[in-house]
Amino acid sequence: MLTFEGVVYSQGAFSLAADLSVAAGKVTAVIGPSGAGKSTLLHGVAGFVPQTAGRLLWDGAAIGAKTPDRRPVSMLFQDNNLFPHLTVLQNVGLALTTGLRPSKDVTERVEDMLAQVGLSGLSTRKPAGLSGGQQSRVALVRALLQDRPVMLMDEPFSALGPALKDEMLDLSVSLAAGRTVIMVTHDPNDAVRIADEVVGVVDGKAWVPLETSAFMAQPPEPMKNYFGS
Amino acid sequence: MARRALSIIAALVVAGAVIVPVAAVLWRGGGITALSAADWAALRFTVWQAFWSAAISVVLAVPVARALARRAFWGRSALISIMGAPFILPVIVAILGLLAVFGGNGLLNLILGPLGVPKLDIYGAHGVILAHVFFNLPLAVRLILQGWLAIPSERFQVAASLGAPLFWLLEWPMLKRIVPGAFAVIFVICLGSFAVALTLGGGPRATTVELAIYQAFKFDFDLSKAASLAVVQLVLGGVAGLIALMLARGDMLGAGLDRVVQRWDGSRVIDAAWIAAAAAFLLFPLGAILVAGVPGLLDLPASIWPATLRSLAVAIAAVVLTIGLALPLATRAGEAASLLGISVSGLVLGTGLFLLVQPYVRPSDVALPVTLLVNVLMSLPFVLRILRPGIEGAREDFGRLGQSLGLRGWALWRIVYLPRLRRPMGFAAGLTGALAMGDLGVITLFSRPGEGTLPLVMYQLMGAYQMEAAYSAALVLVVLSLGLFWVFDKGGRVHADV
Numbered sequence: 001m002l003t004f005e006g007v008v009y010s011q012g013a014f015s016l017a018a019d020l021s022v023a024a025g026k027v028t029a030v031i032g033p034s035g036a037g038k039s040t041l042l043h044g045v046a047g048f049v050p051q052t053a054g055r056l057l058w059d060g061a062a063i064g065a066k067t068p069d070r071r072p073v074s075m076l077f078q079d080n081n082l083f084p085h086l087t088v089l090q091n092v093g094l095a096l097t098t099g100l101r102p103s104k105d106v107t108e109r110v111e112d113m114l115a116q117v118g119l120s121g122l123s124t125r126k127p128a129g130l131s132g133g134q135q136s137r138v139a140l141v142r143a144l145l146q147d148r149p150v151m152l153m154d155e156p157f158s159a160l161g162p163a164l165k166d167e168m169l170d171l172s173v174s175l176a177a178g179r180t181v182i183m184v185t186h187d188p189n190d191a192v193r194i195a196d197e198v199v200g201v202v203d204g205k206a207w208v209p210l211e212t213s214a215f216m217a218q219p220p221e222p223m224k225n226y227f228g229s
Numbered sequence: 230m231a232r233r234a235l236s237i238i239a240a241l242v243v244a245g246a247v248i249v250p251v252a253a254v255l256w257r258g259g260g261i262t263a264l265s266a267a268d269w270a271a272l273r274f275t276v277w278q279a280f281w282s283a284a285i286s287v288v289l290a291v292p293v294a295r296a297l298a299r300r301a302f303w304g305r306s307a308l309i310s311i312m313g314a315p316f317i318l319p320v321i322v323a324i325l326g327l328l329a330v331f332g333g334n335g336l337l338n339l340i341l342g343p344l345g346v347p348k349l350d351i352y353g354a355h356g357v358i359l360a361h362v363f364f365n366l367p368l369a370v371r372l373i374l375q376g377w378l379a380i381p382s383e384r385f386q387v388a389a390s391l392g393a394p395l396f397w398l399l400e401w402p403m404l405k406r407i408v409p410g411a412f413a414v415i416f417v418i419c420l421g422s423f424a425v426a427l428t429l430g431g432g433p434r435a436t437t438v439e440l441a442i443y444q445a446f447k448f449d450f451d452l453s454k455a456a457s458l459a460v461v462q463l464v465l466g467g468v469a470g471l472i473a474l475m476l477a478r479g480d481m482l483g484a485g486l487d488r489v490v491q492r493w494d495g496s497r498v499i500d501a502a503w504i505a506a507a508a509a510f511l512l513f514p515l516g517a518i519l520v521a522g523v524p525g526l527l528d529l530p531a532s533i534w535p536a537t538l539r540s541l542a543v544a545i546a547a548v549v550l551t552i553g554l555a556l557p558l559a560t561r562a563g564e565a566a567s568l569l570g571i572s573v574s575g576l577v578l579g580t581g582l583f584l585l586v587q588p589y590v591r592p593s594d595v596a597l598p599v600t601l602l603v604n605v606l607m608s609l610p611f612v613l614r615i616l617r618p619g620i621e622g623a624r625e626d627f628g629r630l631g632q633s634l635g636l637r638g639w640a641l642w643r644i645v646y647l648p649r650l651r652r653p654m655g656f657a658a659g660l661t662g663a664l665a666m667g668d669l670g671v672i673t674l675f676s677r678p679g680e681g682t683l684p685l686v687m688y689q690l691m692g693a694y695q696m697e698a699a700y701s702a703a704l705v706l707v708v709l710s711l712g713l714f715w716v717f718d719k720g721g722r723v724h725a726d727v
Contacts, residue, residue: 046629048632068629069633077630081630085648085649094636098635146634
């Protein structure tokens with residue numbers, strides 16, 4: 001369980017408050033209007049935005065002071081998920097090693113995972129030689145190979161067309177089964193499609209998660225504007 | 230932490246390399262009370278010629294830039310590229326080219342003489358200004374062209390549909406913003422002019438402070454006079470440099486000038502005339518070097534080749550050192566430290582270093598290392614200008630991804646930053662190499678006969694009236710300078726995935 005005990009993340013003049021728990025092993029969507037603080041919440045968990053109050057706990061242990069790579073999280077960013085100057089193999093290999101010449105063992109594991117998402121034979125290409133959907137798969141493979149219990153997704157598929165986006169969401173959830181997935185989205189349909197629970201974020205405050213159907217039926221009061229009801 | 234320490238060390242090294250020689254100069258100068266009438270004349274001339282060089286360059290650049298901004302024609306982008314070349318063209322080569330066109334036996338006198346026009350003489354104050362305009366007109370054109378192209382084309386469309394006066398509505402406000410900065414940058418560049426004054430100036434009416442430092446040093450061996458003059462140059466360059474820094478806008482080496490704004494005003498013929506005149510002014514001297522230099526290539530004096538090797542060695546060492554220092558210095562504080570180097574002139578640094586090493590070694594023994602050091606310090610500000618946006622961009626785009634993957638320290642640089650910086654690094658290395666290859670500055674103070682760099686040997690050939698050999702040496706020098714630039718710049722582009 002990921003627990004926010006009176007946590008405040010501050011970025012310049014903006015701050016986001018969260019006092020809630022996210023269930024382990026489930027998919028949680030973070031929904032809210034632009035500028036409400038969805039990304040701040042996610043980047044705070046990942047360790048990129050300074051935490052100015054409270055405690056962040058994973059399975060009871062405080063992780064708020066750890067550097068990004070020591071936290072139990074992997075992250076898919078909105079863009080720039082892949083280094084354009086590195087091959088697919090090197091990009092994914094960085095999940096397992098900090099070298100650019102992955103060992104045989106690492107190469108095999110990377111190729112295995114690539115095959116699972118239908119990217120066999122593409123490991124020597126650079127990102128520019130891949131389609132948008134293929135690039136997303138490579139980034140997903142790397143996040144999975146980092147093998148962290150929490151996977152954070154900051155609208156990584158928002159540049160894809162609707163059908164491809166749905167396909168990628170389904171693929172992510174099925175491959176990440178058993179992990180805790182927290183996904184930012186501005187599209188309620190994404191939440192309905194894959195999320196077990198929903199955290200609403202409005203005006204710098206994250207609300208306690210509700211089960212998706214319950215959330216959709218009756219969103220928290222300040223979010224009603226956002227849904228237009 | 231390690232990176233921070235490295236940055237601080239690099240900044241201290243650079244600041245020290247500038248401040249210690251300057252302190253040595255100040256210490257030996259003993260105040261600026263000792264200025265003679267000739268020294269005051271040099272100070273007046275320096276400011277006067279810099280003012281007129283900058284004014285003429287900027288005033289002529291406005292119609293040329295406007296013509297380039299609104300006319301599309303064959304060779305336009307090539308011409309704009311060539312306008313970037315004077316920045317890396319060895320000064321001495323350009324001067325020889327100007328001599329071939331405007332000199333006593335030059336092209337112009339050859340044509341105008343029979344028509345009864347009195348003979349033009351390039352030596353003297355107007356020659357110094359002519360050469361400065363040759364170098365800085367293209368720079369001014371590029372700076373002002375950037376301003377023109379930064380005006381959104383929609384505004385021209387709106388103005389055209391309203392029949393509004395384009396100049397007062399759109400162009401005058403832009404010029405008011407851009408021109409003072411362009412003027413100031415060129416003014417500062419011309420204040421530090423040495424090689425131009427050395428070759429075309431001289432005498433009581435055309436001596437710059439830099440040239441006076443050289444003469445005090447070389448002919449009178451009057452160290453305290455050289456030091457006093459160095460202090461004068463320091464104050465002059467420092468004050469003007471600060472003002473220029475505040476006024477300067479735009480990117481001196483900017484790319485992306487190949488857009489044309491569609492407009493419905495102005496005379497096609499007049500624009501063509503401005504463009505043709507600017508192109509001729511630029512291309513004739515360069516063409517003259519080619520024409521005059523090729524025949525003598527086969528019987529160049531043997532002294533050329535060791536000098537060429539020395540110049541290449543200095544240039545390549547300057548590239549390695551400059552880039553090596555620039556990477557840890559690519560922060561705001563580092564850039565500020567490096568700017569010290571640009572406000573101080575090469576001859577002031579050279580004088581200081583001379584005073585420092587003189588008690589221990591013969592200065593001529595360290596002529597090349599001193600030339601190298603001065604070139605590194607002079608190139609650093611430009612190189613940092615080029616590299617910093619690249620490093621900041623890479624940090625912005627990939628910093629968090631790198632962190633989340635646990636990349637730090639050297640691994641972060643090797644895997645993320647260096648590959649992202651290939652293009653700007655190639656460009657910066659090319660610039661440094663070409664500038665060092667063509668530098669004719671501090672080497673004139675130190676060098677022993679027979680141990681000069683290629684620009685110095687070329688200058689000596691000119692002084693000995695061996696003009697054919699000088700033209701051929703110029704050709705070798707310009708090919709190597711531009712070649713160095715091309716090789717490094719290309720190296721940064723090949724396989725660079727953006």
